[in-house]
Each structure stands twice: as C-alpha cells, then as structure tokens.
Amino acid sequence: MSDTPLLDVRAISKRFGGITAIDDLSISLFKGDILGLVGPNGAGKTAFVNCVTGFYTLSGGAIHFDGRDISALPLHQRGRLGLARTFQNIRLFRRMTVAENVACALRDHADRPLRSLFRFGGDAGFVRAARDLLERVRLADKADQLAGSLPYGEARRLEIARALATRPKLLLLDEPTAGMNEEETQELLADLRRNADLIPSMIVIEHDIKFIRDVSTRVVAMDYGRKIAEGSAAEVFAHPQVVEAYLGAGDADV
C-alpha cells in the first residue's frame, strides 16, 4: 500500500542570490508519519517548509505529493491538494474574528469562490463546521473576538484550527511551541493528540527535543541546508554530527 510516499522531496535546493538555504535535500514521508525536523537556527528548516508549501520556488530538484509533481504548482493549488501549515511567527487574519479565520479556510463548492454568492440557504453549514473546529482547539467561547486580540497560546491554536479547516493530508507545523512555557506546550501536545483524526500526517519543526520525542515517528536533522541525520528520535539525537551541529551553534535547547 504505502510504497509510494505521500511526500517525496527529491534533491531540492533553494538559493537566494549567493546564499544557499537548502542544498540537495531529499526527504520522503509516508501517510501516517509524523516527521520531526530539527537543526540549529538557519539550518534551512523553515525554508524547507516554504519550499514544500509553495512559498518559495525551487532552485533545483522536485517535490512530489500524493503521487503528483507539485514542484511548479502555485500556493493555492498545493493548499487544495492537502498541504497546510502554520508559521513560526503566527500569521492570523488579525482583523477578522476567530470564527471567520477558521471559516474562510473551509472548502466550498469545489473551490469556486464565486459560487458561494449563489448560496441562498445561509451560512449554517459554515457556522457549524467552524464551531466544531474551534471546540476542538478549545476556542469556541472566543469565536466572535478579533483574532488579533488573542493571547499567544490561543493564537497558535487558532492557526492550527485554521490549517485543519482545509482538511489537510499533511500538516506542517513551524515551531508550534516557540515562546510557550512547559504547561502550554503540554496542552498543545494534548490538542494535537486529541485531533489526531484530522491530522493524517505531519511535519513538525521544533527546538524542544522533548516535544519532538513525544510526537514524532521519525526525525530528520538538518544543518547548512543539508540532511545530516535521519531515523528514530533516539538515533538522531545521538548522532555525532547532530550533537556537534547543536553545540557548534551554541543552542541552549539541547
């Protein structure tokens, strides 16, 4: 069944002028995988997410998703194919309400936005779906607040709910626990577990090694835009190059 990977990243590279952000990186991920992506700051982890989701165009290589070459697809088509993400620095639609943030991401009429003008039955379906998702991330009571007014932890949960509203096949979380204390991190972990039915596969970028150990089925370590280790969490964190990369970067998280 699962001999074709859900995501197959084939020797991609990304350069900005003279700077190489990603260099000949190959990663594959199967349905059901939860991949932890670790590495020091500037290792190219976020660049990788940007390449996969279409925020960056590739300088080389190819990305296949769900059996299709998506290397040249624009952002929104990748979104429709089932890729969804969150951002390292949370990017909500701050002047829209919490409910609207989720509702705008809901699929509608096979993605023909103008059709929604001709729906005369009202918004009940959207309201129900949005409410359901907000309940899942414990934000239902804030549905009518402006998203910009949410505190950090709730904003993060809303961003995840918004990503889930697109019914993704693969969810990419870019440092979901950044800036959170231990308790909030645990809550987030619980949220993700509780909603596992909506998250078939996931890639998580994290500095919090404990978090990575807890969620991932597999871990990839990156440095200087390259993959330096891959395997189980235990294997990767014991890998000498990984240890060196972290120590070399002086990262306190290790």
Place this chain on the structure above:
Amino acid sequence: MIAEQIVNGVVLGSMYALVALGFTLVFGVLDKLNFALSELFMLGGFVVIASVGLGAPLWLAGILVLVVCGLLGLVVEFVSFRKFTSADAQVTAALSSLAVGLIMIDLVQKTWGGEPVSVPVPIEWRRANVAFFGMQIQVMKIVILAVTLVLMGVLHWLISRTAMGRNIRAVAESPTFATLLGIDVKRVNQQTFFIASALAGAGGLMFSLRNGIASSDIGFTFGLKALAIMAIGGMGDLRGAVLGGILVGVIESLAIQFGFGKLGEIIVWALMILVLLARPGGLFGAAHTTEQRA
C-alpha cells in the same frame, strides 16, 4: 541635432533625478510616497521669486530655496506622516501629503495668480551659449548639470559617510532594528524629509532658472513622472533614481525630435510598466520578490 537632444535629455534627466531622489529617500526610510514633494518642486521657483522680490541676491535665493523647502518638508512630515506609521497607512499618508500639495498650489495661486510668473534671472545668463562639437549648448544647462552633480555628490557623502547617513540607512533597513540600536527614528524621519524636500526644491529652482518662469501647475505631473522614474530605477535606490531620471530625460528628448511628441506622458509610464513587468524591483534595485517576505 540628435547629440544636442541627448545633452538636453541628460540635463532634464538630472532635474527629474533630484525629485526622484527625494521620493526614493522618503520611500526608502518610510516605505511611503510623499506626494507633497511634487509641489515643493513647484514652490522652488516661487521661493526664488519671493526672495529676489524681497531684495535677496540670486545666490542667497538659491540657499533660501533649500532651507524653505526643507522646512516645509518638516511640516509635511508632521502633518501627513508622523501619525501614519503602520504599513497599512501607506495610502492614507500618500493622500494626506497630496492634500498638503493641493493647499500649497492654492496658496501660490492666491499669491501669484494661476498663470506663470517671470523668474528674475538676467536674460544674458540664460542666453549664454557655447558651441561644442557643432552643438549649441546653453551655459545654464551646464551650470544646472554641475549643481545637480554637486548636490548628488553631497547627498552621496551625507548618506554614505556621515553618522546621519548611517542612521538613515539603518532606519531604511529596518526601523525596529534601528530603534533597538538606540537610533531616534523620528529624528531620522525629519532629517530625511528635510533632505528630500530640499532636493525637490533645488530641482524646482533649476527648472525655473532654466525656463525663466515658475508656474503653479507644473509640479503635479512632473512629480508623478519622478515617481515613475523612481520605480524604473528601483524604489529606495539612489543610484537608480539618478540613472532612471537621465534615461527618461534622454528618451523624452529624442521622442520629441523624432516626432513622437504627441505621445507625451505615455512614454514614461509605458516604460515604467514594461520595466516593472520585466524586473519587478526596477532596473537597478534589488529584485524585491515576494519570496523574501514570505
């Protein structure tokens, strides 16, 4: 004839460049368009008329243009930009500065009437010609080019060599970062507005000295062209503003020589659109693609 047109284009271009430099300085620092610069350009000529009318010699009038326009630039900064700091306020600030420009036009028209006014520069100065490889070139054009080059040199020195210039560059790079470095962003904004407005005024000064008249309606379209030139050269890029100005000046002059004068405004705007489509960051600017902001 064609060589003469090219020389003229360079001189015209240098005046475009002065205003475009003003726009690009403000844009570099604030990411906003200061439409009032168009009218400060227009005011340049009238400040000369007013100061000579009050008995000032021409050299003093020239300095007064820089000072008065610079100070008015501070007023514009206070009225139209101080309060509108966020990125969303781009249009609000631009329209507000446009309204300040409308008021300037109206005040000039109230004072001098709507028609062109003679600028008191001796006709012998304006008429002096030199022959040069068969071309006939006015000394005034050479002077304008020289003064413009000096002003650009001073600007370059200010930006690249002085503490003020370092601060301006830092704020242009990132206001947040500049604040962290302890730079007084408000002060830098004021300095930028003063310099930009003085440059626009200087452009108007040159323009009125060369034409021998100042008119209240010349600023708007000239200023818009300078904006297009800024985009052609690359927004926030000083070198681009100068080269873009000269490029447009030469193209416009040659277009008239070859009988395309009827196209008028189309030339510069079509050029700008083509450049932006081919190179969204302008001819000389860094390629601002959407990716870096992703």
Place this chain on the structure above:
Amino acid sequence: MFDRRQLLASTAALAVAGHAPLALAADKPPIKVGSILAMTGIGAVYGILYNAALKMAVDDVNAAGGVNGSKLELLQEDDQLQPSQSVLCFRKLAGMGAVVELGPLTGTSWETVAPIANAMKMPALCFTASKAGISAPPYALRIAPPDDTAIPEGVAEFMKLHPNVKKIAIAGDAQEASGAAGMELFAKMAKELGLEVVATASYQTRTSDFSPDAIKIRGANPDAIFISSLGPTSLPLVKELEVQGFDKPILLNSLVWAGAGFIHAVGTAGKNVYTIGFSTNDVDPANPKYNDYVKRFIERTKTTTNLPQPVNVCNTTLPYDTVFLVADIMRKAGIDGTTPADKARELIRAGLDGLKAYQGINKITLRDTGDGHIKCHLLKANAQTKQWEYALAPDQRIKTPAAFKARG
C-alpha cells in the same frame, strides 16, 4: 432697509455714468443674470478679469436705470475650469431663476454646456472660447470671434508685415482641443498661402521641458513659427527659443492675448512675438466709448482685483458688451423682474434669433454658426509696457473682412 454697500455702489456707478435717472424702482424684483467663470484654480486669473468686466457692465446698466425698471442681478458661479462643474453651475443658475447665462470660459466647457442650454431652453452666451464650430444655436451663441476667422485675419496681417516668410514651423498644445484645432487652422493657412511647413512640434499642457521642441524647431530653420495653445502654455517655448538664440518672428493664436500671464512674464523674449486680437489699451480716436471703457476698467481692476498691473483690456470688452446686448434685448422685449423666467428666456432667445449685428464697444456680427465675428488684427507684445499693441498702423491694417457667412 437700504443696504449701505449697495448705496455706495450705485452712487459710484451714477457718478461714473454721468447722469442720474431716479427711476430705480426698488419695489420691482431684479432680473437675474447668471455667469459661470473659473474663480479659483488655474483659470482664476481669467475669471477674475472677466468677472470685473461683467460687474462693471451690470453696475453701468443699473446706474442707467436698469431694464424696464428692474435692476440686473449678477449670479456668479465658479466652475474651476472643469466641464462637469460647468454643467452643475449651469443648471444651478437655471434653478436660481437666471434668465440668461454668460460664460463659461473654455471651449471644452462651452462645448459641454451648449447642448444642455438647448435642451433646457436656456439662452447662453459665451464670450471667450475660441475653438471653431462648437456653438449650438438657437439657445447657445458665442459673441467671441472663433479661430476660423481670427487666425486667417491675423495671418494675413502677419504676412503683410513679414512678406519674406517662406518656411514656417507649427507648434502647439496637441492634447487640448483649442490648441489642436488652432494647429490645424495654421496648417490650412500655410497650405493656402504656399508656405512650407518645415517642422511640427506637439507638446502638452503640462510638458516639463520645451528644449527638445525648441531644438527641433531651430534645427529645421524656419522663417517664422506659428504656435497654438491655451493661455500661457506657449510661454516656456517662446522663452526657450529666445534662450537658444532663435531670432525669427513668432505668431501665437488669439488665446494667448487675453491672459495676463503671458505678457507680464514674457520679458525680452517678447520682441519677436505677435498674436491675434481686436483690442488693446491704445486710445482709439474713432471710438470714445472704447477709450472711456479702457480708462475705467483699468482704474476699477486696480482697486477691486489683485491682477498684475497694467491690466490688458483685451477682450474684456466682450463680457461688457454682452451684458448690454442682453439688456437691450430684454428692454425691447419688455422683460422685467416680474416676467416669469421661462417666458423671459423664450423672449431672449427670440431676440437673439433676430440678432444680426450689435454695436457696443466692439462691432459684433453674428454668423450662421452661432458665433460672433469681430475684425481681428495682428498684435505685438511690448515687453517694456507689458501691453499688447497693434503691429500695423491703422492705415496699414487689412480691412477686408474674412470670408464668412453672416446671418440673414
């Protein structure tokens, strides 16, 4: 209660008019006359100038007893030279009960308003626009002579003064209706006179740099230049030609002469400059009425406007004449302040319909097209006095009227 300012104004007017009929019936309501001029913005100089003439005419009419016992009341609206505003003002004045409307200033505005005047059955008289072929009788008439008679008459005198001109250059504001139309007329004249057009330069109202045009023209080495553009737009070109050492005669179309800006700012570049027009500040021995007007108008503008002095009277005689013309028609038709506006408008239209000529300060002949004709002459700029003067002595001027079809 008697308004003190009104009293002063009428006393002054009485003193000027020189006789004091006491039939000023304060009990009859005034007749409302509308005017649309640009009083703010770029056209304000013209608006203020013509408004002064209109007011002087209304004061004079009222001082002489008004019209059938009613005073004239001038309702003034500012259109800022914008055609849509002109229409707005036009209908607004109609709504305020004006029985006739004077203005607007430009051909573009006049062309916009003229059809509406007919649709609304509202007599309208324009006294400035120069573009040919845009009046719309019977309601919309133009008192001013348009370029299709003025330019041939002016060019004829120009050629008399400069018979050696063989090659000409034509320049003009090609993006403005009157300027473009004038350029075409100049080209037509050149063809008729067998002149060779060696260069054509089209610029725009807001052209930044006239050097390229001047270089091009100089390079073609013409014997003279004909320039057609609105008001002072040609000024930078004329100045640039001087700077480049071009020393040949320059003929401008009639639009330039009316404005204060050109003659006051032209400076030494004016020594080769001619334009086309029908009145100057010169004393005309044959026309004492004209001399009286010039003297009074210049005095009046000194105190009531901030126009640069000396004011050139130019065609301000036209708005003045227009008011008297309308007053005459109303007098004959028996209109006074009590006549319903609709009826008064119809009567004025009927009066205009029968009008073939009017002798005011100027002799105005009406043409089939609904345009006026006044014999135009070549004028020369005098940079020292900042006034336009006739280029040819009275006996040298060409008297034969241009080929046009008068009414009737």
Place this chain on the structure above:
Amino acid sequence: MSQDLLFLTGVNILMAWSVYIILLSGSLSFANGGFMALGAYAAGVLTVKWGMNFYAALALAGIGTGLVGALLAYPALRTRGVYLILVTVGLSFIIQTLIQNTDYVGGVRGMTGMMGTTNWHVWGLIAIVGVGLFWLSRSHLQRQLDAVREDERVAASLGIDVVYLKVVCFAVGAGLAAIAGGLYSHYMVFINPDHFNIFVSIYVVLYVVLGGVNNFIGPVIGASVMTLLPELVRGLQSYRPLIFGVVIIVLLLVRPNGLLSFRLRTLGAHKEGGA
C-alpha cells in the same frame, strides 16, 4: 439639492464602489478614471455611432471594459503595493492619451450626442449594486476576500485562488467604473478626454479612503461628503480649494480609517456559531 448634484453624487458613489470592489481583494486602483473613460466612450460610440439601445450599450461597455480590465489585471497584478499604485496611475495616463489620439472618437476634440441618462438610472443602479454588495458582505466569498486582503500569501496557502479573485475583482470594478462612465457621458451629452484626467482616479480613491475601506457604506459616505462639500462651502468663494485640502487632512488625521471604519462580520454574533 439640484438634479445635477444628485447625479454627480450618484456617479461618484458608483465610482467609489468600483474602487472599493477592487480593494476588496487588496489592490488599490488609480486606473478607474481611465476605465470610466473607456466606458463613457464605448457606450457613446455604441449609441451615437452604431445606434444601439442605451441599456444594451451600457451593458456592453461594462462587460467590454471588464474584460479589458481582466486582461490588464494579469500583468498589473504581478506588481503590488506602491508599484501597483504606480502601474494603475500609468494605465490612467495611457488610456487618456490613447483616446486623445483616436480620431474615431474625436480625439482631443471630444465626442457629443450622447443622451438619455436620468437620475433614476443612476440611483437605480446604486440600489442594485448596493444590494449586491450587502449580499456579498454576508457571504463566504467576502470572508475569503477579507483573508486575501489581510495576508494574501497565507490566504493562498489555505487554498484560496488569490490571483483569480484579484482578477475578478479588478474586472468587476473596471466594469462598474465603465458603466458609471456610460451613465456620465449620456448625461453630459459632450465628453472629451480631459473629463477623465488623473485627478478623477485620485479623487475616487480619496472618497473610499475618507469614507472607510472596511465596509461598503464607507465609500458612499466618502463620495457624498466630498461631492457635496464644495457645494456647501460655495459661499466661501475663493477659499474653497483651501478648505477642501484642509478638510481632507483633518479627516485623515482624526479618522485615519475613514468616517465609517467598522467592518461588517461575515459570521454574526447573533448566529448560532457565536457563543
């Protein structure tokens, strides 16, 4: 209020909405004066020269200009922010100059003979467009447009076809501006390219910014206030331009988000999804 003032106010409201519709997808257009000119001329040519029915001509002018708008939008929308503003300013100039050099429609001389618009047409259209915009404001589409305006890259990553929405908005806005232009030309009888100079485009944007960009009532308020204001202060004679400028500056300072700055929510608090 006079007929004409009512008419001009109405046309300005339609024009303000044409900018507002484009702004819904986050693009600011300074080309709407140009689109207005295209519509005014197209409708004029259709009725005067081709003898077409007024309504058909209006519709055709609107659709045609909408298509032109869509064609222009694809390249124009490659740029954004200030660059897009300048590109649309350029389009305005280019359209005006092209008309000036097109002899078929009279060039700089202008074109005349268009008749038939009444205030009923204008205000009827305002009613129709207003209902449409109200309907839109409660729709899923509005929500997606809001998302695009907030952060178009993120919106795209959620599967929203940003380019498509932007082009559609640009086309619809251009089409509405064209219909407003058609109404204008058939009311004014005579038009020339100068009726549609760059200031028209700039003032229309000003109406929207002053009125408020976040709801469809704002542009109505902005257009009405700015059209009526010069009339209200007519008594102040030559101080009108000064007052106009000062009012703009003060309004922007006091209400930087417009006179009506509220945003209509697409999911109301009163609905079951609320609490």
